[in-house]
Amino acid sequence: MIEVFKTNVQEESQCKIIIEKLLEHFPNSSISFDLEDCDKILRIHSPSISNTKIIDVLNFHGYSCEVLP
Template structure:
């Protein structure tokens, strides 16, 4: 399943910061950011991840994050 999130991540530097946490806390999940999109999309491909986990990770780093329907 692919979860899509709208974020406030704006730069590659911020992606690296958040990515370090995503890689540690979600080691088996594939993820990527689309900073070209106006919603600065984060896509996470997973089997059983709860979207709230991703939202909590980004929020704890000071970024906004909401799952898109």
């Protein structure tokens, strides 16, 4: 399963922190950011994905996050 999110993450250092936190909840996942995209894309490939949990993790760390259709 692959899910794509729009975020407001700006820096590579921020990406690393967020990816570490997401891997705590989704350990068997492939997680990446595309900061070149205008929507600062977060892409997660995982056997099971909880959109609510992903959004909660980013919100907890001060970032906005929404599912892209």
